[in-house]
Amino acid sequence: KLTLRRHLHGERIIVLANREPYIHQHDAEGGIGVVHPASGLVSALEPVMRACSGVWVAHGAGDADRQTVDAQDHVRVPPGEESYLLRRLWLSEEQERGYYYGFANEGLWPLCHVAHARPTFRTEDWQQYQQVNQKFADAVCQEASSEDPVILVQDYHFALAPRMLRARLPRATIITFWHIPWPNVEQISICPWHRELVEGLLGSSILGFHTQQHCNNFMEAADHFIESRLDREDFAVIRHGQRTLVRAYPISVEWPHHHASEAPPAAQCRAELLAQLQLPPDTLLGIGIDRLDYTKGIEERFRAVERLLEREAALIGRFVFLQIASPSRTQIERYQQVNRDVEELAARINARFGREGWQPILLRRRHTEPADVFRLYRAAQLCYVSSLHDGMNLVAKEYVAAHDDELGVLVLSQFTGASRELREALIVNPYDIEAASGALAQALLMPAEEQTARMRAMRRAISEANVYRWAGRMLIDASRLRRREQLIELLT
């Protein structure tokens, strides 16, 4: 944290992200409550903002958000701690439909994930996406207190903003991070506006992805689609004299995790949860925690649980898989469909294996606050992350961060960025139901010493490559770049 602050030289950073870290909502008692959204982006970036201070510019999506801001649409957060500013922007229904639901989540999201959902691109959505990117870029400029601010642009909602910001603030340090995969040239060319996306992102000083593969894909796209020069040694794209470094910065979680000291020890978390679920204390507990999204492979996960019960009859009545699925992007038809499919599948498996007082799958489709999620991680002997494709997946890292008892097994899809780092997890192909159910069985039978050896190695990896390191590495690269540019200015 300290290193991070040092790299900023006291400067406040401006984050641009669609999702806000705190959502104010009216509660049932007529008051206003705060909700922490289910978003890997938010859980990673929020601790960085708490450590650095600055301003986070986001869409005000809560129904009580307007009531909590001042005349500049600012509110100090986190509630009670108030270490940085949240600046909210208001979108019309039309803007939200076109920019967020349409272009970002029916177009770019399925385009960038190999999950076999066909992307939809509509001209009206694209127009809204352009307008909303401009609206947010303007707001960021208002927040800038110098000519050369440090701006962190986040994710696929804002591919055009870096270029718009560069036009207004030529000396800014713009660090853009793309939290989802970047597909290969053939696939990205499906988007009718792929050139504009690449050009927009090249307004950045640094463009970050989770993996080297995504960097390579982006470099190739720049080479194919636009007039630019590649510096393959330095991993940079040069366009109109503007250099953009393209680098892999695998995102991570805070360390130590701020819920770690508040939550009871693992054994107590488990005992309390099992009592609450009215299950015997020796029940083996597996967990899945996701947004209800078709990329997460929740159906494949349930099928692996079903196959596990077919092959290990001794687990019938003994093993429970608790799936927390936060409703997400519910206005989109594909999300309504995954909701129905997951529900039907869980019901079918429960009807097949369930008996008096026991069901193998407990499906909870409601928002769960991070503090409660942390206790669930601690309680579970097994966590299965079965994403069909995922930029990083922070659930995997959070499960490991929660297990300071050095027990518990992570079963992890090979199609997540996290699988490159967490080598001691049981890595599986989630489509291979037979192999995945074998890994679940192996996890439940694993001797404690092996669990500890694996968990310890993963905890070591995350404690070193934590989220402060993620942000710090980008800031170090940015300051090197700045120094280099200053030198060039001096010499020319």
Ligand code: G6P
């Ligand atoms: C992914 C995206 C984030 C997004 C999160 C939650 O992690 O990369 O940008 O915030 O999903 O989705 P939502 O649409 O609710 O913000």
